[in-house]
Amino acid sequence: MVRPSGALALLALLVCAGCKGRPSGTEEGDKPDVVVLVRTARVERQTVRELVEAAGTVVPSLGTEAQVAAQVAGTVVAVLKDEGQEVATGEPVLEIDASVLREEARQAEAEVRRAEADERLTREKLERAKSLFARGIAAAKDVAEAEATHTGALQALGRARAGDQVAQIHERRSVVRSPVQGTVLHRLVAPGQYVQPDTILFSVAPMAHLDLSATVPASELARLRVGQEAEIDCPGPDAASPRGEVKLLAPVLDPASGTATVRVTITNEARTLRPGMFCRARIVADRHDSTLAVPVSAVTFKEAEQKGTVAVVDGGVASVKEVTTGIREGNRVEILDGLEEGDRVVSEGSYGLADGTKLRFQ
Known part of the structure; x- marks a missing residue:
């Protein structure tokens, strides 16, 4: 017969043996904590520009x-x-070849000399007729005829001189x-x-100033204005990256391609550009200086383009916050609301990251 005290001891041993299969403090069905490996970036103030891409051909400046x-x-x-x-x-x-033109000019000069001689002769006759009429020797009819003859000679001289001028001009234009x-x-x-x-x-x-005649989608045209700055990229062995300025926006669209033509004037003092070169332009449609920005990869965008979420690092865990975004440039996006300067955000590995997830940093 087993004594009561021995039975209790045996029961305690059996209970302890059943406890050895589970770690202390862990109940059956619990899972270990998940730790996600991520990269991070700081929220900083930067210059962010909204760019419109255009491509086209270098041409002489309009009207030059x-x-x-x-x-x-x-x-x-x-x-x-x-x-x-x-x-x-x-x-x-x-x-x-000006040989024919020179001969025509020589003949025109000779015609002027003949016309000048005729004018002198008819002028002398007119003066003599007037003198005789004053002395009562010649009739008024003689004076009238002499005046008409002299007038004709003056007109012929004018035509000869005009012809001579034309002939001289033609000779020079050779x-x-x-x-x-x-x-x-x-x-x-x-x-x-x-x-x-x-x-x-x-x-x-002139080559000191050229134009880039480029096309942009019709949907981008409303964002462009005359006077906006542009960065020009011309690939090739003599690659150049000059700056330009929007000079003209076409008033009509190409219905076949759904594009519009944009003229960007380019300063070409170094003569690195040539008409006919293919170049791309990045037109600065908007620019925000000293604005908060993060990598685009840090934002999980919602259906509304200006809304999204960002995982902020808070004591080694993810704190998911809603943000309002602004313009984008490359891999940077402007943050209008939801973050503070200096915040540390998850830039890689944030997709699907739940609030409170433990983080490990690369």
Whole structure:
């Protein structure tokens, strides 16, 4: 027979044996705490810009390209400038055979001399007729006829002088001169070619300022204004990143592509840009200086674009807060409300992070 005291001791041993399978303080069904590995970033004041992307071709500035045309007919005898060369205003760029024009000018000068001689002769006759009429020797009819003859001679002299001026101008125009200072973009003729008046010979444009003729989606047009700054990126071995300014917004859209044309003027003092180059522009549609910003990856955006949540580090655990966002630039987003400068937020690993989750930092 087992004594009562021995039975109690045996029962205690059995209870203790049953407790060895569970850690002290852990009840059956409990799970260990989850710790998430994350990266973090500080909420800082930065400059955030809203950019509109555009792409297009470099062209001469609006209204600066000059088409140099022949003003007289003839055979090209000399081409004095070629593509890529600089020209000054009034500098000769081409010569047209002037032999016929010189002969016409010589004949016009001779015609002026004949007309001047006729005018002198008729003037002398008129003066003599007036003198004879005053002495009662000539009739009034003789004076009238002399006046008419002299008037005709004066008119003929005027026509001869006008013809001489035209002939001299035509002779001078056999030497074609650039109307503007700039660079020869295109040469369209060669020596020996016969040209007519208005035949285009060259195109010349200044290179110190050029335009980027770019297109943007119609949906972006409302954000653009004349005068906005732009950053230009032109890929290639002579890559350049000059700055520009929006000069013109097209008043109509292209219905086929749903795009609009934007003209951005570019300062090209270094002559690194050339018409025909393909470039991209980042137009600064808006700019907020000294504004709170975080990495875009730190924000879990809601359906409304300006709302989201951010996991703030609070004593080693995640504290999920709602935020109101503003403009974005690259991987940065402006925070309008919900965070304070200096807050530490989860920048990587925040998706699906629950409030109160323990964190471990990389």
